[in-house]
Amino acid sequence: MIRSSPSIPIPRTVPLLPLQNKVLLPGVVTRLQISRRDSLSLFEKILRTYDSRELNKCIIGAFPIHIPPSDASSNNNDKKSSKSGRTQGELISPGPSPVYPNVGMGTGKSSGTGNPGDSSGQLAISNRDTLNPSHIHPTGCAARLVRLERTVGGFLVVLEGLVRLRLNRVTSQHPYFEVDVSPMPDKPVDKSDIELQDQIVALRSTSKEFVALLQSLKLPAPVLTQLQKFLESVGVIPGQVVDLLMSTIESTVDEKIAILDAVDLKERITKAVELLTRQIHVLKISQKVHDNVEGKLNKKQREFYLRQQMAAIKEELGEKDGAEEDEMTVIENRLNAANLPSDVQKAADREMKRLKKMQPASSEYSVIRNYLDWLSDLPWSKSSEDILDVERARKQLNDDHHGLEKVKRRILEYLAVTKLQQLKGDVKGPILCLVGPPGVGKTSLGRSIAMAMGRKFHRISLGGVWDESEIRGHRRTYVGALPGLVIHGLKKVEVNNPVILLDEIDKIGSRGHHGDPSAAFLEVLDPEQNSTFTDHYLNVPFDLSKILFIATANSIDTIPAPLLDRMELITLPGYTYAEKLAIATNHLLPKQIRQHGLSEEDIQVTEDALLKVATGFTRESGVRQLEREIGAIVRAKAVQYAEIQEQHTTTDVVAVVDSKAKEDPNVSKPKEYQPLVTLADVEDILGQDKYINEVTERLAVPGVVTGMAYNDVGGGILFIEVSQMPGKGHLQLTGSLGDVIKESAHIALSWVKSHGYEVGLTTSPGQNVMEKADVHIHMPSGATPKDGPSAGIAMVCALVSMFSNQIVPTTTAMTGEFTLRGLVMPVGGIKEKVIAAHRAGIRKIIMPLRNQKDVTSDVPVNVRDEIEFVYASTVWEVLREAFEGRVMVRGTGVTTSGIDSRM
Numbered sequence: 001m002i003r004s005s006p007s008i009p010i011p012r013t014v015p016l017l018p019l020q021n022k023v024l025l026p027g028v029v030t031r032l033q034i035s036r037r038d039s040l041s042l043f044e045k046i047l048r049t050y051d052s053r054e055l056n057k058c059i060i061g062a063f064p065i066h067i068p069p070s071d072a073s074s075n076n077n078d079k080k081s082s083k084s085g086r087t088q089g090e091l092i093s094p095g096p097s098p099v100y101p102n103v104g105m106g107t108g109k110s111s112g113t114g115n116p117g118d119s120s121g122q123l124a125i126s127n128r129d130t131l132n133p134s135h136i137h138p139t140g141c142a143a144r145l146v147r148l149e150r151t152v153g154g155f156l157v158v159l160e161g162l163v164r165l166r167l168n169r170v171t172s173q174h175p176y177f178e179v180d181v182s183p184m185p186d187k188p189v190d191k192s193d194i195e196l197q198d199q200i201v202a203l204r205s206t207s208k209e210f211v212a213l214l215q216s217l218k219l220p221a222p223v224l225t226q227l228q229k230f231l232e233s234v235g236v237i238p239g240q241v242v243d244l245l246m247s248t249i250e251s252t253v254d255e256k257i258a259i260l261d262a263v264d265l266k267e268r269i270t271k272a273v274e275l276l277t278r279q280i281h282v283l284k285i286s287q288k289v290h291d292n293v294e295g296k297l298n299k300k301q302r303e304f305y306l307r308q309q310m311a312a313i314k315e316e317l318g319e320k321d322g323a324e325e326d327e328m329t330v331i332e333n334r335l336n337a338a339n340l341p342s343d344v345q346k347a348a349d350r351e352m353k354r355l356k357k358m359q360p361a362s363s364e365y366s367v368i369r370n371y372l373d374w375l376s377d378l379p380w381s382k383s384s385e386d387i388l389d390v391e392r393a394r395k396q397l398n399d400d401h402h403g404l405e406k407v408k409r410r411i412l413e414y415l416a417v418t419k420l421q422q423l424k425g426d427v428k429g430p431i432l433c434l435v436g437p438p439g440v441g442k443t444s445l446g447r448s449i450a451m452a453m454g455r456k457f458h459r460i461s462l463g464g465v466w467d468e469s470e471i472r473g474h475r476r477t478y479v480g481a482l483p484g485l486v487i488h489g490l491k492k493v494e495v496n497n498p499v500i501l502l503d504e505i506d507k508i509g510s511r512g513h514h515g516d517p518s519a520a521f522l523e524v525l526d527p528e529q530n531s532t533f534t535d536h537y538l539n540v541p542f543d544l545s546k547i548l549f550i551a552t553a554n555s556i557d558t559i560p561a562p563l564l565d566r567m568e569l570i571t572l573p574g575y576t577y578a579e580k581l582a583i584a585t586n587h588l589l590p591k592q593i594r595q596h597g598l599s600e601e602d603i604q605v606t607e608d609a610l611l612k613v614a615t616g617f618t619r620e621s622g623v624r625q626l627e628r629e630i631g632a633i634v635r636a637k638a639v640q641y642a643e644i645q646e647q648h649t650t651t652d653v654v655a656v657v658d659s660k661a662k663e664d665p666n667v668s669k670p671k672e673y674q675p676l677v678t679l680a681d682v683e684d685i686l687g688q689d690k691y692i693n694e695v696t697e698r699l700a701v702p703g704v705v706t707g708m709a710y711n712d713v714g715g716g717i718l719f720i721e722v723s724q725m726p727g728k729g730h731l732q733l734t735g736s737l738g739d740v741i742k743e744s745a746h747i748a749l750s751w752v753k754s755h756g757y758e759v760g761l762t763t764s765p766g767q768n769v770m771e772k773a774d775v776h777i778h779m780p781s782g783a784t785p786k787d788g789p790s791a792g793i794a795m796v797c798a799l800v801s802m803f804s805n806q807i808v809p810t811t812t813a814m815t816g817e818f819t820l821r822g823l824v825m826p827v828g829g830i831k832e833k834v835i836a837a838h839r840a841g842i843r844k845i846i847m848p849l850r851n852q853k854d855v856t857s858d859v860p861v862n863v864r865d866e867i868e869f870v871y872a873s874t875v876w877e878v879l880r881e882a883f884e885g886r887v888m889v890r891g892t893g894v895t896t897s898g899i900d901s902r903m
């Protein structure tokens with residue numbers, strides 16, 4: 001950087017910064033990478049002493065040094081110093097010319113000019129090269145500290161040269177050298193000195209020619225203007241102009257040292273004109289070569305070549321920070337490395353061009369910079385190698401998950417098909433959607449699939465995503481715009497073929513003020529369209545077709561139909577207690593033991609105890625709560641284990657100190673750790689059962705019937721309670737009931753009223769059971785909303801039970817839609833309902849005949865074996881089975897065959 005510093009007072013004694021292969025001239029700013037031990041101590045001290053805002057008050061003496069090769073390895077300082085006749089404290093008078101031989105000093109090479117990377121190696125003398133006073137050149141330069149930064153190996157220092165210094169004597173050598181100096185400022189120009197005036201004229205014309213040549217090299221205009229302006233003052237401060245020019249032209253270290261030594265202006269200008277003339281000559285030749293080559297370079301190469309030159313010159317002039325200039329090169333290199341498709345490359349080039357014209361401080365600059373960062377960070381053409389080995393995948397799935405046979409089979413089919421498609425080079429598989437209650441392993445299955453295929457895994461949680469732009473990104477016109485979740489995921493995994501799990505796709509918000517996020521997924525998930533998915537932010541297409549999308553959902557009810565249509569559903573039902581026990585033993589317990597820093601020998605849980613945890617402390621379709629409870633047990637055991645170990649250590653210490661302690665029966669011996677967790681331990685650790693078996697604990701009373709329910713979080717049982725009170729035949733319904741379930745209640749009541757006589761509730765056919773009574777139907781768990789038609793037959797039974805004062809056993813549950821004509825219609829969710837009912841202790845289930853196939857195909861055998869299934873197609877059959885003959889059924893109303901024919 002060109003600076004004309006106000007005269008700054010130079011202290012008499014300054015710390016010495018030894019420079020090898022580098023010369024600092026007054027008025028020049030330079031960067032140095034510091035790694036010498038003594039210099040490190042110097043800057044450590046400076047950091048300790050100076051406040052960061054006052055660093056520029058610190059003045060250092062930057063002196064060239066030369067350690068002869070023979071001295072570098074030996075530390076025979078005395079010998080050397082006596083040879084040169086200089087010892088510490090001795091006065092040195094500066095010689096008229098440098099005393100440096102060229103050996104080993106990069107002769108003929110620039111010491112930094114024209115190479116922006118040079119600064120890092122400027123102080124390249126190793127720590128073993130011990131410095132002694134005879135190595136220090138007698139002329140140096142006072143330097144002001146402009147910047148001081150810690151780096152990995154030492155410090156990065158920016159120095160500004162101020163004035164020439166003469167070295168008087170070395171005052172101290174440890175931990176760094178300190179020297180007594182005298183400043184040697186340039187004398188003012190003597191206008192009457194004709195010889196000097198002539199020299200200045202010569203200098204002006206040579207330097208003008210030099211700048212003109214630089215101009216033809218297409219140096220950036222601001223740099224040239226600055227240089228030209230500075231040259232105008234050649235008549236006033238010729239010394240400074242020379243110093244500056246010398247730092248911009250190619251010259252050897254010796255030549256630079258000669259300039260440093262030339263305190264006399266005339267001598268300095270003569271040397272400078274000589275060097276400038278040589279540089280002009282070199283430039284002319286290189287211009288010729290350049291012109292020849294230029295014709296052969298393509299546009300990009302030429303730009304690159306010019307930019308490199310510009311960077312070098314700017315760096316040397318200090319016009320711009322090197323780092324700033326580097327930024328462009330870094331971005332370009334990264335874009336080149338990203339291997340962009342041609343249309344994306346075009347967009348990148350366009351933006352790059354705009355960026356170069358901008359001021360780094362402008363806000364638009366950072367917007368474009370960000371955009372280019374995104375382009376270069378995305379895996380446009382980087383894929384991971386697929387492992388499509390069906391056997392390996394089967395093992396992986398079996399190792400990670402117990403049961404789920406149907407699901408695993410479907411996944412393996414999928415992998416096999418993908419493998420075959422890949423062989424043909426056409427991969428367009430369906431999108432899998434795993435549907436099931438929470439905690440049944442949907443997310444972890446997704447992860448296993450990725451591992452089985454050897455692909456990277458990324459999960460996008462869609463719960464509460466209300467804004468389309470969260471999927472598709474914001475347009476760049478918005479402040480703080482960013483790409484959407486899919487592109488974010490790709491940047492994170494760094495490959496374009498990961499497994500992306502779209503978690504909770506059913507919780508995605510529907511159409512609102514900010515577009516419809518599910519609509520954005522229509523494009524993402526469509527294998528025909530997603531090869532040209534365009535994120536709003538990127539505004540260029542990205543090929544998503546290599547990604548394997550897997551969605552998960554608790555229920556399909558809230559997934560928009562077009563989205564559902566693009567996916568293949570795989571249902572994961574809830575687990576039975578037997579399955580939960582196996583999952584707990586083989587997966588959850590070992591996992592928790594590992595996570596708590598214990599080993600499997602430290603904790604063993606009996607089967608009874610685990611079953612107790614599952615039945616008494618969880619009531620869920622999945623195993624998440626079970627995992628938490630097992631975690632609580634493992635934690636309690638871990639505390640015990642740690643405490644007993646501590647006791648052992650303390651007792652050992654006591655025993656050593658006092659050996660009598662062992663013999664004394666009153667001294668309590670440490671307890672032994674017991675790794676086995678039994679049923680009793682579970683009660684100790686987890687406390688009272690959280691759940692009791694509702695069915696077996698519940699007393700059978702008339703008017704109460706067990707129904708079966710199914711919702712997002714799995715199946716369950718629910719009770720229907722009916723009571724009557726004096727009134728005028730009104731029906732009251734409570735328990736957060738939806739419209740459909742309310743209608744079922746009305747239908748059931750109407751049927752019971754119209755068939756009172758046939759069911760034995762009245763003594764004559766025309767009599768109304770509710771003549772003087774009101775009926776109240778309630779479904780407990782009032783806070784849980786309930787809806788759907790499947791409680792129809794349970795309501796009929798509850799009404800009949802109440803009016804007839806007969807009970808339906810609590811271990812009998814029923815589900816089925818009911819029509820006014822007494823028909824029993826099929827319902828959904830049979831598998832989940834049956835599994836949940838089995839968990840709740842139900843032993844007999846009445847359900848529609850047309851649901852029989854669901855039981856045989858979906859319900860696990862061990863559950864089927866423990867439950868008696870009764871299939872009914874009319875309400876008469878339901879009543880007969882529910883009351884086990886305790887209610888008089890006078891007629892069937894219609895024959896079974898008649899009903900069948902009407903169905």
Ligand SMILES: Nc1ncnc2c1ncn2[C@@H]1O[C@H](COP(=O)(O)OP(=O)(O)OP(=O)(O)O)[C@@H](O)[C@H]1O
Pocket residue numbers: 400401402403404436437438439440441442443444445552553554583587588622623624627
């Ligand atoms: N069959 C199984 N075998 C082994 N571990 C299982 C099984 N099913 C579930 N798990 C474990 O249960 C835990 C919860 O599973 P996961 O998070 O995958 O549930 P999820 O179905 O995705 O739930 P949600 O719908 O709430 O996201 C995980 O630690 C998982 O490993």
